[in-house]
Amino acid sequence: MYEFKFHRPTTVRQAAGLLARQEEAKLLAGGHTLIPTMKLRLAGPKHIIDMSQIEGLSGIEVKGRSLVIGAFTRHDEVATSSIVKENIPALAELASLIGDPAVRHRGTIGGSVANNDPNADYPAACLGLGATIVTNKRRIPSDDFFKGLFETALEPDEIIVRFQFPKVNKAAYVKFPNPASRFALVGVFVSKRGSDIRVAVTGAGSNGVFRVTAFEEALKKRFGVKSLEGLTVPVDGMSSDIHGSAEYRAHLVGVLARRAVAAATA
């Protein structure tokens, strides 16, 4: 690992100041992406800005028609929260499928979404529920947030503070985990809020998480498994690696989308 200095600010403003001022600075949340990457020398920040001492960044509450989750909220807290289970059970289910129990005790939602790993689970929930990502500077609709592999709309000194997930009528997440890493080989999140239908896919796209508008249009006519019968996504644009070919992933998208709709309407 390369050498670094660390800082433990107590407010978001201080953290943002450090990010802007210090050269090659990086935020540290749960550390379950950043520390492994540093161990492999794939990242070598000179300054680490630990978020754990900042008040008010974790917690779960209902505000009006949204479920609000602080950026530093750990996966296990989302997975076991009675508020999440009551309001958006699919989100609690998704969090319970991330990695393993020890990873869920440390990793945070903010870290996962900021990292935007193409095989991560939370990006599918953000896009699949139409979440709003609230930073220290602005409110970013999830449709404008995910920009490609490990790329987001975040500016270098921008910090995610919380997430607003609109309450939906129906939602489900179905994941086909990579048997070794537990990350999603493919994962599909579907939701229905009035006439707003969303189908978001993680793990499959060569450019990261994406929405399947053809599936959404079909589900607008009737939100049921039958509406997706015979529908597929183009193989072009799917990623391909030792874990699965583009054809295989395209096939899984169709299968998992039908299973997700079945689960959401069960």
Added chain:
Amino acid sequence: MTAVAMTVNGKAVTGDVDPRTLLVQFLREHLRLTGTHVGCDTSQCGACVVHIDGKAAKSCTTFAWQVQGANITTIEGLAEPNGPLHPMQEAFRENHALQCGYCTPGMIMSAVDIVWRKGNDLDENTIRHELEGNICRCTGYHNIVKAIAAGAKAMEKSPMAKTA
């Protein structure tokens, strides 16, 4: 260098370490508590699992300074020195749940955490799902799963099995 202070197995400890020092290195190399193992470089094997404030976590994926002030329990702290084994340790012994023993400290620390979260009556499916973060290269898991089910039951009756 940076000063760290925490409680390990009930004892206050301090150290002056390079900021890069991982919790597992602090435990093994500074405190000489070598029961916690390192089995991988990728945060996947679980040989390094300890309890941080009563929750299972990978000590290879946590800097020592991140747990400033925290309560850490390692495999050495589950039972009293020279006293009887913790019921989960005893269950691993009884059920022949180890061969080389490399994964065992992490397995046991994860197992105790599973019981705290999921209760004393664990079915095979739950145990297997909950063990996703612990890899064993020897046993094929069958006896580990049996041991955890038995240890979970034994913990119900044991005064040693309270939450951290």
